[in-house]
Amino acid sequence: MSYLHSRRLRILLPLVIFLFGCFNSSPPARPMTAERARVVVMGEFEHLAPGSTANFLVQVRNPVPGRAEQAGLAGRAVDVFLAGQERDAPLFSGATDADGLVAVSFETPDAGADPNQALVIRAATDGRETVVTQDIYLGRAYDVLISTDKPVYQPGQVIHLRALALDTLDLRAAGAQTMTLTVADPQGNKL
Known part of the structure; x- marks a missing residue:
């Protein structure tokens, strides 16, 4: 192996390793179900700290392909609560705007004994109620x-x-x- 070839290899090999190491795979996308097509949650909320303010967007839309109103449904009620507390006061209640969006914001409660909880988002869509559940860590x-x-x-x-x-x-x-x-x-x- 020539001196020039080994010199190029010493320079290029760490560069190639660095570049491939920088691009790690993202977590797999959650499967698209009929409920997720009607209610889309935008933002990171898998980990919530007690006492902090949680913020994310929820869009309620008509999932029928080819319809003009697929983008969003206005004036739809959206409730957010922890699983098991459906009958108690929700963490957030609101209605969607003209684009079918609502900015959800609520004070994160204490987790209690188990920090592994489920956040439930309930929205009125197409004359029925759509529920999306997301596992979260509350701690x-x-x-x-x-x-x-x-x-x-x-x-x-x-x-x-x-x-x-x-x-x-x-x-x-x-x-x-x-x-x-x-x-x-x-x-x-x-x-």
Whole structure:
């Protein structure tokens, strides 16, 4: 292998690896059902933090192909609530505008014992009621940074760690929270 060829390879190979590594696949799209064709939810709401304000758009539309009014249905009632609380007061109630859109905004309630909940969006469409259910996580999430004073330790040495846990919602340090730290070797064995 010539010097010029090896030099090109040393330059191009990391570049190619970098470029392919930058393009990760997105999560699979949710399957389009008849309910999702009538009620379209726009925005990220799979993770909601208690005490924060949740915001997303809901469009109610006529899913019949080739009809001019397919874009959106005006004046349709939209209710949002947590599963199991249908009979209680909804988190949000509103009506769609001329484009069939409604901006949903509500104060996120406390999750209680189980942070894994289901958010239910109920809308009036075509003389009937359409319900879309989305699984959500209703709780705080934290980003954790752990650093050590040395990159490599020898057997029997004391490991000194520093940890910083930030709330992903407001980027403040997570105070008064219990943190469990598990140290493992490269093979996955807990130390």
